[in-house]
Amino acid sequence: MAHVFIGVGSNREREKHIRAGIRELKAEFGNLRISTIYENRAVGFDGADFYNFVVSCETGLEVEEVFDRLRRIEDDYGHDRSGSCFSSITLDLDLLLYDDLVISHESFQLPRSDIDRYAFVLCPLAELAPELRHPVSGKTYARLWSEFDRSAQELRRVGFDPDAE
Numbered sequence: 764m765a766h767v768f769i770g771v772g773s774n775r776e777r778e779k780h781i782r783a784g785i786r787e788l789k790a791e792f793g794n795l796r797i798s799t800i801y802e803n804r805a806v807g808f809d810g811a812d813f814y815n816f817v818v819s820c821e822t823g824l825e826v827e828e829v830f831d832r833l834r835r836i837e838d839d840y841g842h843d844r845s846g847s848c849f850s851s852i853t854l855d856l857d858l859l860l861y862d863d864l865v866i867s868h869e870s871f872q873l874p875r876s877d878i879d880r881y882a883f884v885l886c887p888l889a890e891l892a893p894e895l896r897h898p899v900s901g902k903t904y905a906r907l908w909s910e911f912d913r914s915a916q917e918l919r920r921v922g923f924d925p926d927a928e
Contacts, residue, residue, distance in 0.1 A: 764821040764823055765821065766820075770877065771816055772815040773813065773854050774805060776853065777813070780853050781925050784856065788818060788836070794820065795818045796818065798817045800920075801920060802918070803882070803919070817888045817890075819891050834856075840854040841854075859874065865898050879907055885911055
């Protein structure tokens, strides 16, 4: 079984799509560990604030199949890939880590470069797996988070229960 970490985000009908995303991920992967949900400003464009968090799970699926299933879920909820990657999103599911695999695939890269670029990815990842080591740098996620310049990327904890309907 592979240990997988997935970044989840939405800035369109956030609560609806976050609940749907968690429901779909549970259906695909079973038991999930879910980080705190954070609200943050859109990065790279003017848009509504995002809800972002990270989930972890175990899977027997190959990495390409995990990626394909995440894309299918996104598509089912209206993820528009025709525009810029910096635009409003109904449901965004990013494969961050698949065990300690380091790969550059035609459709994705692991570990995902967003991990040490964006607070809304690194903070919840460090919350779920503080002692896990980044497969390239070798640093723990707790250390990466402690060294991260947070001044330009404000995160706000959200008092939102994704399991409540």
